[in-house]
Amino acid sequence: MTTRRAGFTLPEVIVAGAILAIVLGIILAAVTAAHRMVAVSQAQASATQEARRGLDEMARELMRVPVAEITDETGADAWPPDPAEGWTGIRFRYPESVDAGGAPDSWSPYVTYQLDDTQLVRTDEDGGSRVMANGVTSVTFEDGGSASAEIVLVALTTERTSPDGQVLQQPLQMRIRVRNQ
Structure with missing residues (x-):
């Protein structure tokens, strides 16, 4: 009769090694997928956050603007734009001070927002010129649907490429109520 020695047989070691390799492979794949998802989310959040800051500043200015002072970026067409087209740029000015009767007695310089390549630019x-957001692929200004045309609907799309090469597009919209006088 033979006695058993303590230890593992070769087939047991091979099976245990294979199981360990499979488990480690699954864990590595899960960690890699999670890392990729975090990178994509961060790229998308970065683009959205920058565009949102630009939209917020634009909204603060537009809320001060009387409807009659809004034109397309060339100053040729008055608000509201043709519903079938919208505008790709907007130009306006707002009262900086008013007299005792409430009428404007001084105006800001005309301000223009428009897309320049992939940048939303305020001029x-x-x-003076300032980039409000990068990675913007489209911007439109449309009548927001109110009877008195007091709502400006701004729609823009941002685009970023994630670290793994995935192109991420994020549409944003903001409805801004402007002054009626």
């Missing part, structure tokens, strides 16, 4: 007639 004033004094020559």
Whole structure:
């Protein structure tokens, strides 16, 4: 009769190694997928956050603007735009101060917001220019549907490429109520 020695047989070691390799492979795949999802989420959040900041600043200015002072970016067409088209840029000015009767007695310089390549740019007639958001692929300004055209609907789309090469598009919209006078 033979006595058994303590230890593992070769087939047991091979099976245990294979099981360990499979478990480690599954864990590695899960960690890699989670890392990729975090990178994609961060890229998308970054683009959205920057565009949202630009939209918020634009909204603060537009809320001060009387409807009669809004035109397309060239100053040629008055608000509201043709519903079938919308505008790709907007130009306006707002009262900086009012007299005792409430009528404006001084105005801001004209301000223009428009897309320049992939940047939403704010320009004033004094020559100042500032990038409000990067990675913007489209922007439109449309009548928000109110009877008195006091709502400006701003729609823009941002685009970023995630670290793994995935192109991420994020549409954003904001409805802004402007002054009626």
